[in-house]
Amino acid sequence: MISIRTKWLRTKLTTSYVLALALILALYICSTSVVVLWHLRAQLHRHTVQDLETVEGLLFFGPDGRLQLNEEYHNHPESKSVQERFLEVLTPDGTLLYRNDRLGDRSLGGKPFAGEGEGGYSPRSASLSDGTSVFLISRLHILDGHPLIIRSAYSQEPIWDTIQQTMAMQLVCLVVVLGAASLAGYLFIKRALAPLEKMALRAQQISAERLHERIEIDDMGEISDLAHAFNKTLSRLEQSFDQIRRFTSDVSHELRTPLAAIRCIGEVSLQKNGSREEYSSVVSSMLEEIDHVTRLIDDLLMISKADESDLRLNASPIPVCDVSREATELISILAEEKDQSLSFEGDERAVVLGDRVLLRQALVNILDNAVKYSPQRSAISMNARCEGKNIFIEVADQGCGIPAEYREKVFERFYRVDKARTRDAGGTGLGLSIAKWAVHAHGGSISVNSNLNGGCTFQIQLPLHPDFNTLTGSTAPEMAAGKQIKSQARLSHVVDSPVLPSGGKG
Numbered sequence: 001m002i003s004i005r006t007k008w009l010r011t012k013l014t015t016s017y018v019l020a021l022a023l024i025l026a027l028y029i030c031s032t033s034v035v036v037l038w039h040l041r042a043q044l045h046r047h048t049v050q051d052l053e054t055v056e057g058l059l060f061f062g063p064d065g066r067l068q069l070n071e072e073y074h075n076h077p078e079s080k081s082v083q084e085r086f087l088e089v090l091t092p093d094g095t096l097l098y099r100n101d102r103l104g105d106r107s108l109g110g111k112p113f114a115g116e117g118e119g120g121y122s123p124r125s126a127s128l129s130d131g132t133s134v135f136l137i138s139r140l141h142i143l144d145g146h147p148l149i150i151r152s153a154y155s156q157e158p159i160w161d162t163i164q165q166t167m168a169m170q171l172v173c174l175v176v177v178l179g180a181a182s183l184a185g186y187l188f189i190k191r192a193l194a195p196l197e198k199m200a201l202r203a204q205q206i207s208a209e210r211l212h213e214r215i216e217i218d219d220m221g222e223i224s225d226l227a228h229a230f231n232k233t234l235s236r237l238e239q240s241f242d243q244i245r246r247f248t249s250d251v252s253h254e255l256r257t258p259l260a261a262i263r264c265i266g267e268v269s270l271q272k273n274g275s276r277e278e279y280s281s282v283v284s285s286m287l288e289e290i291d292h293v294t295r296l297i298d299d300l301l302m303i304s305k306a307d308e309s310d311l312r313l314n315a316s317p318i319p320v321c322d323v324s325r326e327a328t329e330l331i332s333i334l335a336e337e338k339d340q341s342l343s344f345e346g347d348e349r350a351v352v353l354g355d356r357v358l359l360r361q362a363l364v365n366i367l368d369n370a371v372k373y374s375p376q377r378s379a380i381s382m383n384a385r386c387e388g389k390n391i392f393i394e395v396a397d398q399g400c401g402i403p404a405e406y407r408e409k410v411f412e413r414f415y416r417v418d419k420a421r422t423r424d425a426g427g428t429g430l431g432l433s434i435a436k437w438a439v440h441a442h443g444g445s446i447s448v449n450s451n452l453n454g455g456c457t458f459q460i461q462l463p464l465h466p467d468f469n470t471l472t473g474s475t476a477p478e479m480a481a482g483k484q485i486k487s488q489a490r491l492s493h494v495v496d497s498p499v500l501p502s503g504g505k506g
Helices: 002-058 077-083 157-205 222-270 276-307 320-337 356-372 431-441 476-480
Strands: 059-061 067-069 086-090 096-099 122-127 133-143 146-155 314-319 341-346 351-354 379-387 390-396 445-450 456-463
Touching (some): 002 059, 002 133, 002 146, 002 157, 059 133, 059 146, 067 096, 157 222, 222 276, 314 320, 314 356, 320 341, 320 356, 351 356, 351 456, 356 379, 356 390, 356 431, 356 456, 431 445
Parallel strands (some): 341 379
Antiparallel strands (some): 059 067, 086 096, 086 146, 122 133, 314 351, 379 390, 445 456
């Protein structure tokens, strides 16, 4: 199939090349023919004028009053050239006075038209009575006080014969040149496309199991650039396949663990006769595992819809401090269990345009991550400050920190810096990934840095509301009840699910 397509491309390129060359050569042949025709007509005009002047010197009236040519002058070259032309002399009223033998009984246009010859030479194309095309020049001449109109003409057939011969020779040359150009062009194009055919064959051999292989790159100019681009595409595909495999493995692991726990708890409880309280405890444990599976599936569905651009932001002006306090209150219960202090401070004037539910979900996930990986009786702080046209929301904890080489990876799905940490810390391993998507959907960015005294600081940057200066004078309830504005995120479903901690990965 590749060979057939390559040959088709060669043929198409060769045909295009030959057609373009044929068009250029055809234009050249036409232009040269026009130039030759113009040159021959100019030469004919010059010779006819010279003949007309010669005729004026040879004409005379004989003793019988008839107009004649000087026969004694016939041996001169000028007289010979005159005899090869069509010659006719008339009076202004159309009376024929003289015709040479070459013209015979044919006429050079009949009676003179008004003003013929009075303005000097009058060149024009005409036809004899037998249809012969001629080039005609006439002029008024006074001979012995008698006005005469002298017409001298030359057949144009030799000119057209010359043009036809020239064009025939050029067409023969055109066929030869196009034949040679077709062969040379096909061979040249075949050689030029050989690297592409080699690349195509090599690409055909690369499968999902061999994405690590690459196309060999030679110094071939633009084709080398194509090979580089294709290799980069293969690298991205390989990375995507690795992420899919890792994601599938992580999801399988995350689902297998709670399902195995539910099965184990159920089998153990069936092997013994327990009391009502014991069965209530068993059911409670099973519900906890089911809750974990449910939250994992909900998070996966949200990420799947986000990847497919299947979510729409229900955007409205949001007071940042209000949504931050809501997130803090939701996480405060988890912080109290570990005797941690959770605080917030920020600029009460800050307003952003976004989806309140998604923005709160992102803050909850980051706070949940901070609570999980911070020690007992530690402090977690969140603050919001305005700088220029942006607002920065920072969440600082006192955990173990994250090495620099892992800071970008913590936002990947199911990624954990400490592989020894499993589900014991709780969560689904998708919290920071969802937070990153939610922030990006609002036109912002998210990053993480380790503090000098330990712990991490997650920073969210969001653009302030375009009318921030006018909205700062409004009350929070008024802004929250503002008209919904269509978001730049072109998605199709409104997120209205309840906000639940999704777990961390740091």
